[in-house]
Amino acid sequence: MKKVKFLAYASACMFTAFFSLYSSNSLAITPKKNWADSYSSNGKCYCASTFDHGIGDYKVATPQGQKSVREVCAKIGPGPGKGSNPVYNTVQCGHEPGHDDAITIDGKKVKDEKVCPGRVDKGESGCSLIGPKWDLSVYSSDSDIVSQPAPTNPPFAAPAGYKWQRVDALSDNFNGNTLDSTKWYDYHPGWSGRLPSQFKKGNSFVKDGFLYLRSTSRIDSMSEVSKPYEDVWVDAAAVSSKTKMAQPGWYYETSMRASDTAMSSSFWFRMGKFSEIDVIEHIGHATKGDVDKTKSYLYEANTHIYGTQSGASKANSYKMATRGRDEFHRYGLWWKDANNLWFYHNGKKVFEIKPNTAFTENLHMIFDTETLASQWVGLPTIESLKDNSRNAMLVDWVRTWKLVEGNNEVPQQGQIPGKIEAESFYNQSGIKTEATTDHGKGKNIGYIEDGDSAIYKVNVETSGTYQFKFRVASKTAGGNIVLNSNNSRLTSINVANTGGWQSWKTVTAEAVLAAGLQDINITFSGGKGYLLNLNWFEAELIDNSDGSAFKTHAIPGIIQAEDYDNGGEGIGYRDNSTGNHGGNYRKDDVDIGIASDIGGGYMVGWIAENEWLQYTIGNIASGYYDIHMRVAADGSSGKSLSLELNNKPLGSINFNGTGGWQNWQTAVLENVYIDDQSNQQLRLYVDSSLFNINWIEFRPANEFGEDQCNTTAQCRNIFGSGATDCLNSRSDESICMCGTSQCK
Numbered sequence: 001m002k003k004v005k006f007l008a009y010a011s012a013c014m015f016t017a018f019f020s021l022y023s024s025n026s027l028a029i030t031p032k033k034n035w036a037d038s039y040s041s042n043g044k045c046y047c048a049s050t051f052d053h054g055i056g057d058y059k060v061a062t063p064q065g066q067k068s069v070r071e072v073c074a075k076i077g078p079g080p081g082k083g084s085n086p087v088y089n090t091v092q093c094g095h096e097p098g099h100d101d102a103i104t105i106d107g108k109k110v111k112d113e114k115v116c117p118g119r120v121d122k123g124e125s126g127c128s129l130i131g132p133k134w135d136l137s138v139y140s141s142d143s144d145i146v147s148q149p150a151p152t153n154p155p156f157a158a159p160a161g162y163k164w165q166r167v168d169a170l171s172d173n174f175n176g177n178t179l180d181s182t183k184w185y186d187y188h189p190g191w192s193g194r195l196p197s198q199f200k201k202g203n204s205f206v207k208d209g210f211l212y213l214r215s216t217s218r219i220d221s222m223s224e225v226s227k228p229y230e231d232v233w234v235d236a237a238a239v240s241s242k243t244k245m246a247q248p249g250w251y252y253e254t255s256m257r258a259s260d261t262a263m264s265s266s267f268w269f270r271m272g273k274f275s276e277i278d279v280i281e282h283i284g285h286a287t288k289g290d291v292d293k294t295k296s297y298l299y300e301a302n303t304h305i306y307g308t309q310s311g312a313s314k315a316n317s318y319k320m321a322t323r324g325r326d327e328f329h330r331y332g333l334w335w336k337d338a339n340n341l342w343f344y345h346n347g348k349k350v351f352e353i354k355p356n357t358a359f360t361e362n363l364h365m366i367f368d369t370e371t372l373a374s375q376w377v378g379l380p381t382i383e384s385l386k387d388n389s390r391n392a393m394l395v396d397w398v399r400t401w402k403l404v405e406g407n408n409e410v411p412q413q414g415q416i417p418g419k420i421e422a423e424s425f426y427n428q429s430g431i432k433t434e435a436t437t438d439h440g441k442g443k444n445i446g447y448i449e450d451g452d453s454a455i456y457k458v459n460v461e462t463s464g465t466y467q468f469k470f471r472v473a474s475k476t477a478g479g480n481i482v483l484n485s486n487n488s489r490l491t492s493i494n495v496a497n498t499g500g501w502q503s504w505k506t507v508t509a510e511a512v513l514a515a516g517l518q519d520i521n522i523t524f525s526g527g528k529g530y531l532l533n534l535n536w537f538e539a540e541l542i543d544n545s546d547g548s549a550f551k552t553h554a555i556p557g558i559i560q561a562e563d564y565d566n567g568g569e570g571i572g573y574r575d576n577s578t579g580n581h582g583g584n585y586r587k588d589d590v591d592i593g594i595a596s597d598i599g600g601g602y603m604v605g606w607i608a609e610n611e612w613l614q615y616t617i618g619n620i621a622s623g624y625y626d627i628h629m630r631v632a633a634d635g636s637s638g639k640s641l642s643l644e645l646n647n648k649p650l651g652s653i654n655f656n657g658t659g660g661w662q663n664w665q666t667a668v669l670e671n672v673y674i675d676d677q678s679n680q681q682l683r684l685y686v687d688s689s690l691f692n693i694n695w696i697e698f699r700p701a702n703e704f705g706e707d708q709c710n711t712t713a714q715c716r717n718i719f720g721s722g723a724t725d726c727l728n729s730r731s732d733e734s735i736c737m738c739g740t741s742q743c744k
Contacts, residue, residue: 038134039079040086042389045132046079047072070501074434076134080389087121088131150397152426152457154251155332155347163406167250169243169557170365170400174211175421176440179204179239181599182558182695188238188368190271192714196225196233196379197263197371201718203237204367209442211395213237215263215369217385229374234385235717236263237393238368243556244271244700246335246363246400253332253344254398256367258284258324260390262380264372265324267331267398269363274309277341277359278302280331281372282324284393288378295377296323299331301343303355311356316343318350328396335359365400369393415551416460416513417585419538420520422471425454436535438471438504444535446501450479453523454534461551462566463515465543470495471535473504479526481534483511486518495532504535510542542587549616553682555674556621556700561604561693562592564613565681574612581606595694597630597664605661605692615682617645622676624701627669628744633657633691640687643669646680652687661692666744671701709734719743 037049049069119126150173158164169183179186186204193199203214216235225231246252246269258265261284268278281300286292299318305311320329332344338358343351371379384390414420422445423433430452436444445454470481470493478495490511498505524531541550550572551563562585565572575589582593585602590613595603604613627650633639635657643650655667684696709715715723715736725737736743 038088040088040131041079041081042387043132044079045076045088045134047076047134048078049073071432071434072134072136077435086119086129086131089117089120150255150399150424151253151347154253154334154401155344156334156349158403161405162403164251164401165404167245167400167402170241170246170252171398172211173209173397173421173424173442174206174395175209175442177207178599179206179211181597182560182697183242185240185242186238187718188240188366190240191238192709192718193236193238193368194370194372195230196228196374197236197369198232198234198714198717199238199368200235201720203235204239207441209396209440211239211367213239213259213265213367213369213393213395214388215259215261215380215385215391215393217380217382219382222382228379234263234371234380236369236371238366240271240367241365242558242697242699244362244364245556246365248335248338248360250400250402251332251334252279252365252398252400253330254279254367255328255330255396256280257326257328257394257396258282259369259393260285260325260387261384262287262371262374262378263369263391263393265393266366266368266370266372267395268366268368270366271364272361274305274307274357275355275359275361275363276302276304276306277333277335277363278304279333279343283372283377284325285384285390286377287381288376291377296325297321299324299329299343299345299350301333301341301351301353303341303353303359305355305357309357314353314355316351316353318343318345320345328394365398367393367395367398414456414458416458416466416520416539417462417541419536420456420458421536422454422534424456426457427455429453434533436504436533437502438473438535442535444473444533446530446533448479448524448531448533449529450524450526450531453521456520456522457517458520459517460513460515461549462541463513464541465510465512466539467542468509468511469538469540470507470509471504471537472507472532473498473501473535474532475499475501475503476529476531477527479524479531481507481532482523482525483509484521484523485513487521501533513539540585549618552616552618554619555617555698556625558695558697559615559682560601560695561613562586562590562602563615564590564604565616572614574610576608576611577606593692595664595692596662597632597694601694603632603692603694607686607691607693608689609686611686611689613684615684617680617682620674620676620680622674624671624673625698626701627651627653627672628697628699629653629667629669630664630694630696631655631658631667631691632661632664632694634661635659638688639691642685642687644683644685645674646677650674657691664694668741674698709736715743 038045038047117127118129153164172180172183187201188199203216205212214237217233218235219225219233222228225233254267256265256267263284264281265284266278266281270276278301281302283295286295297320299320300315302313302315304313330346334342336342338360339354341353342349414424423443430449431445431454432447433443434446436442468483472495474495474497476497478497480492480494482492483490491509493507493509495507550566553559568588573590578589580588581591582605584592584594586592590604591606592602593605595601636659637657638654640652640654642652650672651669653667653669658665709726712723712726715726719736719738722738723736723743724739727735727737
């Protein structure tokens with residue numbers, strides 16, 4: 001089907017007739033700024049409606065059928081902000097009906113849009129200035145990716161005897177406004193970038209539920225560089241997984257939108273010894289000749305061989321119906337085996353690549369932007385790099401699944417204890433998703449009526465009594481949330497009017513859960529019409545007395561300090577005082593507070609000498625590890641703790657006070673060998689106090705070391721002023737040094 005750009009136009013003739021009727025020398029029209037529900041920016045019309053007069057439920061014709069004004073506004077979004085941008089009415093930018101009670105002229109109530117259909121912020125002189133309309137091509141006929149949750153499974157069934165299991169270390173919704181530092185580096189740890197660009201820390205960040213990878217210019221004019229293709233004048237962006245665990249047999253998929261620049265927007269795998277898989281390398285807006293006319297529609301993938309192996313690169317491509325910069329596209333890779341790579345677009349297989357050598361090694365997952373193939377596609381313009389509406393590659397989510405033995409089942413959407421986003425259901429009846437203005441942004445489920453439901457597959461790690469928190473909003477009389485597990489009713493809670501569909505409050509209820517994988521079914525009941533919106537729900541264990549693992553951890557991986565074993569004093573921990581001084585997360589004697597570290601979350605604090613914490617390790621990959629611990633302490637005096645695994649000493653971590661209880665630093669115990677026995681108990685013994693712990697990470701030793709830098713200046717661009725040297729510069733093993741240690 002040929003795609004046609006769909007614009008919502010209103011009748012200029014009708015507007016002109018009404019304007020002529022009321023604009024005369026004897027009648028002054030002074031439109032008010034609060035008439036404006038839409039505004040123009042960069043030639044597009046955005047929506048900032050308050051949904052008064054019942055406008056939110058008015059239907060608009062789109063390529064995907066009738067949508068309410070509320071849905072359209074959620075889809076188009078509020079844009080980059082009003083500021084000094086031209087302001088219009090919603091009729092001017094969409095299909096909203098006029099307000100019968102908006103203004104009185106000569107004793108008669110008149111619809112305000114008919115009085116002033118144009119620039120409402122300029123008074124009578126602006127009423128005839130007709131601007132752009134809502135661009136409803138975002139509702140393309142074959143793709144509505146952004147408004148849908150991430151998939152719960154790959155787009156094809158698992159082979160007989162197997163099922164798909166999500167790999168959380170390589171999966172993320174990028175919700176909120178902070179990159180998860182337990183999973184990702186906000187830079188490329190093994191490469192400084194492709195000339196004339198260079199990766200810059202700070203250009204990769206999470207905002208409003210998306211991962212941004214922004215490319216910016218260091219200069220204002222090309223006259224400032226003598227060699228535009230060789231001198232560094234573009235700051236690019238990169239994000240890399242902390243774990244090197246991507247491997248054959250797994251399926252990977254992301255939803256992303258390319259930047260509107262001549263930079264690549266890329267999703268790829270590398271940092272092994274010989275193999276590279278570029279799932280998508282997309283040039284957002286080529287500047288050379290007519291290249292953009294074809295390049296902007298191409299889904300291009302590549303494989304490269306280097307280092308310890310040899311062989312020619314291989315590539316393949318697919319022409320998409322829309323440009324990569326116009327909307328979010330889903331790009332997928334099934335690394336079927338070492339010799340077969342299958343590529344997917346929006347859930348459909350589009351091509352294959354058979355690399356010229358077997359791709360057998362584990363790799364890191366990477367997102368980045370580069371000045372890629374500039375000689376063929378052109379350099380990015382300074383103007384595009386300085387325009388924040390064009391210069392960022394956006395990632396909505398990424399998912400990874402592996403095959404495990406068992407029957408095909410619905411994968412779990414969450415863990416309890418923990419928080420579950422309402423839109424991450426695997427099945428639902430009657431509900432829809434929309435953008436939310438609540439803390440962390442992202443999406444909520446809404447348009448909920450009596451009898452609607454949402455089902456979540458969750459793993460309850462420990463049986464016991466839980467406190468459930470529901471984040472809700474309602475503009476009506478509200479309704480009831482009924483919580484069920486495997487069709488057994490657990491509890492219910494009433495939700496009252498909160499003052500608006502985006503006026504959020506948290507309500508609580510207690511319920512008893514058994515341990516194990518189960519369906520959490522949330523059903524809604526109430527009167528007629530829409531009842532409430534739900535953003536997320538969270539379950540916290542408040543009563544448990546057994547000695548089992550609170551969470552089962554893995555090496556390599558990150559252990560959150562607050563996820564120590566169950567069992568209480570002398571079993572899961574030893575604490576010198578009674579009660580939880582921080583009052584957070586768990587109901588025992590360990591002191592848990594809120595961490596203001598990158599990534600937020602909880603911390604174990606008030607840690608004193610002779611205390612200890614225990615953690616159950618379920619899966620271990622044998623090898624040498626660097627043990628990283630995130631710590632903070634007031635003052636500068638020395639601190640120390642020891643680690644044991646199944647009563648075998650691993651060593652001690654020593655560090656000085658960091659100058660504040662929330663001044664977080666990473667202390668490291670290097671090159672520790674750990675064997676692969678499973679179900680072991682890790683203990684942290686406190687040798688000197690006082691300090692706080694956020695997390696412990698077991699990271700494979702000597703993981704990075706390839707071509708990280710050419711100069712010390714490049715290291716400082718990546719790691720800041722703490723970088724002191726580029727060791728082995730201009731070699732394949734160059735690394736950035738911060739004093740006597742590699743920069744992290």
